[in-house]
Amino acid sequence: MRGSLGPDQRELLELCAEGWSTSVMAALLDVDRVELHERTRALCAALSIAARADGRPTVHAARLWLVGEAHTSLAHAA
Numbered sequence: 001m002r003g004s005l006g007p008d009q010r011e012l013l014e015l016c017a018e019g020w021s022t023s024v025m026a027a028l029l030d031v032d033r034v035e036l037h038e039r040t041r042a043l044c045a046a047l048s049i050a051a052r053a054d055g056r057p058t059v060h061a062a063r064l065w066l067v068g069e070a071h072t073s074l075a076h077a078a
C-alpha cells in the first residue's frame with residue numbers, strides 16, 4: 001500500500017517525473033545540489049524506488065509511482 005506524500009515530497013517527485021535536470025530542480029526548490037541529492041535519495045528510499053547514481057529516481061519510476069498513487073486514491077474515493 002502506498003503512503004501519502006507530503007507537499008515537499010510530492011513536488012520533488014513531480015519534478016523528477018517531468019525529467020528536470022538536477023540544476024533546474026535545485027534552483028526551483030531553492031536548495032543546493034548536495035541537499036537535493038540527499039532529498040531525492042531519501043525520497044527514493046521512502047518510496048522503495050531504486051535511485052540512479054545521482055540519487056534521483058528514473059523518470060519512469062517517478063511517473064509510475066504517481067500513477068499508482070492516483071489509482072489508489074480513486075479506488076478509495078469510489
